[in-house]
Amino acid sequence: MFTAGKGKTVGTHVLVSIEGTPTNEHLTFREIELTTGEVEAEALAPSRAEHARECTQCAEAVQAHAQLHGDSRTRRRLDPPHGAECPPPEDLSRFLSGRLSASEVDRITTHLGDCPRCSAILLGAVDDDTDAERRELPPREAKQEAQSIAAQSRGRQDESQFRSLSELHEIACISRGNSGWRPKVWMGIAAALLATGGIWYALSQRNTPERLLAAAYTASRPFEARLADSGYAPLRVQRGAGDSLRNSKLPLREAEEQIQAMPETPAGMELRGRAELLENRYEQAIDWLTRAVSARPRDADALSDLACAYLLRGEAHQQTADYVHATDLLLEGAKLRPNDSRLLYNLALALERGGRRAEAIDAWKHFLQQEKNAEWAAEGRERLNALERQ
């Protein structure tokens, strides 16, 4: 006996949904995932959703999954359990590639169940895309690195590689503004790292608030509008409200600490506003960014960020006036930087939100002409397509 909707029994026939899954079968784990909306662009088939509602066992499983899913998945603690001895990387690697004896597999499986550190290491080591890993390196980098290793392997450790602390300090400071490979100091830094008790390490940890905020945005883009980023940032679905490593709180916290120590210059106010935006505090963001724009009315970044704050408030309170204000600010910014793809993205979004469909379509097209990043462009294209279908 199978049930097709409330109170309706259809003999002993297996009812097959349009998607081909028999409606009487329990949900698979994949389908349970779909019920919590965690797999973007996919939804549970209506017939299966109905089964989820009708079947007590599946409803329980969905409930348990939703309860656990929330933040638990994002709250990563990285320390091993007290007193536990973590297996060396070699063993983890062999575990990954299935080259351990049964007893060793049992030992490491048990350990992984309790050790967030080793689980996190293994996650980073899982081979997800072998072909992409094999892309060619610029020969220059490889050459410089090879020189360092070769020098060491021959036992000819060039004294110039081992630099004084002050030189290392200088290198570390320079490296913060230069993403290129640092030739020759490669082994020197490694040696000095040991010799100086982590001073270099501490120095290299520093990052400017701008970069930290960009990293925080990329890691956890909490809204559709674009801020300065450090790479494409897919929109994240909020899973609960707790702090987490995964949702970028670390760089955001560090940025906030640094910003707190900054004087109230226009640049400082702009950064404060951006940090408030990332915390979803749009009122405070509007306050800081308005002051920044008043002090520097031709600062396109500040104009764009302020527009983002209005967009957020507009969404929260369904205020069309905020969308209009955001659009004005972005048009102003676009005059200053007509080819800035971030600004153009936000402008298209503001026009779309404000219900100005035709202008939004033009803006998305213009954005697509300027955007160099394929992923941002793909997102823009999706939005354009959706708008054109309306």
Add this chain to the structure above:
Amino acid sequence: MPNASESILEVLRRCLQSGSESDWEKFVTETKPTVRKAIQRAWSGCGCTSTERLEDLVQDVYAKLCAKGFETLRRISAETPGELFSYLRTMGSTVAIDSIRSWLTLKHGSGSVHESIEDYAQAPDESAQAEIERDILLQQVDACLKRNAAVPTRDRTIFWMYYREGYTTAAIAKIKSFDLTTHGVDSALRRTIQAVHNCLQRGKGKQSGLTS
């Protein structure tokens, strides 16, 4: 790909024998993208995308590979190319995760936690309470899983990999020691989630029995 992989061990062996720059150059060209990507994957979990830091960590990995007279590399050179790349990924990930742990320790004053009285001045907000509740829930769940003999250790580990560490089912299926397909991982999670629900329901039943 197989041809390129086969030759990487020969290159490594030549590097270890002769130490010529051109051989090391080949080795680095072949292996650095793997190391870099593993670090990126591990770091992305905490929102760090700094290119400078990434390069620093890549250097740390190679420093470790070269340590003790290339001891590890010598051992790995007798393995398969797949094992070499798997090891490089694991080393990259280890260095990245441990650097995050060190960073957290530095942030919190070498392990000692300084708490301000101001932190206690405000009542905990909803998210903090939700976190505490979730911590308790997770402890209960783990106790359930450990008690339940019907849940194998492997399934418990898979369960935590999924819910605590954010593995996808496809990523878990790539761990060969589990010997499971993605479908197998799905099934294991499905069974475990039902067991967890039953266990928690029994716990609730006992609680209400006590209070009534």
